[in-house]
Amino acid sequence: MNKTNPIGIFDSGVGGTSIFKEVHRLLPLEHIIYLADSKNAPYGERSAAEIMELSHKNTSKLVKAGCKLIIVACNTATTNAITYLRKTFDVPIIGIEPAIKPAALNSKNKVIGILATKGTLSSELFTKTSDLFTKNIEVIEVVGKGLVEAIEAGKENDPVTLKLLEKLLQPMLAKEIDYLVLGCSHYPYLIPQLKKLLPKKVNIIDSGRGVARQTKIVLKSLDLLNEEPQFKKPQFYTNKDIKVLAHLIEAGKNNFNVSYLDF
Numbered sequence: 001m002n003k004t005n006p007i008g009i010f011d012s013g014v015g016g017t018s019i020f021k022e023v024h025r026l027l028p029l030e031h032i033i034y035l036a037d038s039k040n041a042p043y044g045e046r047s048a049a050e051i052m053e054l055s056h057k058n059t060s061k062l063v064k065a066g067c068k069l070i071i072v073a074c075n076t077a078t079t080n081a082i083t084y085l086r087k088t089f090d091v092p093i094i095g096i097e098p099a100i101k102p103a104a105l106n107s108k109n110k111v112i113g114i115l116a117t118k119g120t121l122s123s124e125l126f127t128k129t130s131d132l133f134t135k136n137i138e139v140i141e142v143v144g145k146g147l148v149e150a151i152e153a154g155k156e157n158d159p160v161t162l163k164l165l166e167k168l169l170q171p172m173l174a175k176e177i178d179y180l181v182l183g184c185s186h187y188p189y190l191i192p193q194l195k196k197l198l199p200k201k202v203n204i205i206d207s208g209r210g211v212a213r214q215t216k217i218v219l220k221s222l223d224l225l226n227e228e229p230q231f232k233k234p235q236f237y238t239n240k241d242i243k244v245l246a247h248l249i250e251a252g253k254n255n256f257n258v259s260y261l262d263f
């Protein structure tokens with residue numbers, strides 16, 4: 001494998017672009033190929049077998065494109081399929097999991113909230129991690145049903161989305177959480193709306209920076225970090241609508257390529 005080969009990132013849709021941004025910020029010399037499987041979103045309501053099959057399809061495409069490392073920028077795909085992917089593909093694979101550990105360690109109230117998909121919250125991997133770090137912590141888990149669809153449709157500011165968000169936060173507000181963990185890579189796109197609905201003392205955390213840092217560590221350890229200037233623009237592919245994706249990554253302002261691809 002060559003240092004100049006691309007990093008491959010996939011998500012069930014546009015949400016993983018929140019992870020892409022952190023990776024691109026930390027590793028600007030890396031060429032990145034991003035797959036948005038928006039046609040099959042949301043993954044969170046699918047069975048573990050379906051999530052594995054879709055994750056296999058996406059990883060296979062990125063491996064065939066010569067990617068030197070794959071980032072599963074989707075909590076639902078990571079928690080349901082990463083063990084299988086690592087067994088199946090001979091390429092380093094980095095996943096994303098809800099940042100429960102820092103929330104649990106830093107919570108003063110000892111009550112934290114986690115907003116994620118049904119697929120993530122019901123996965124074995126999530127349950128194991130959560131049990132490990134939340135011994136003396138109350139965890140209020142809420143399935144963000146409907147939020148991925150809203151973001152995929154570019155409706156973050158729609159009154160229906162805001163009402164839904166308000167309803168989803170109710171159980172967490174009632175228990176006075178002081179940390180909200182965003183356990184889905186789509187949700188960082190709702191941070192401005194969440195800030196308006198939550199008291200100031202509530203810290204909102206996601207896993208984007210951690211994934212970027214981990215990517216750098218792994219590439220360095222394998223001597224695969226690209227150190228040469230590189231002129232290839234990050235390449236995004238979607239199998240649905242390019243408009244929302246282009247808007248989220250500000251493709252007009254940034255020098256990014258967005259194309260339609262049937263995959």
Ligand SMILES: N[C@@H](CCC(=O)O)C(=O)O
Binds near residue numbers: 185
């Ligand atoms: N990006 C989402 C995928 C959710 C979905 O498609 O339901 C995640 O991190 O879980």
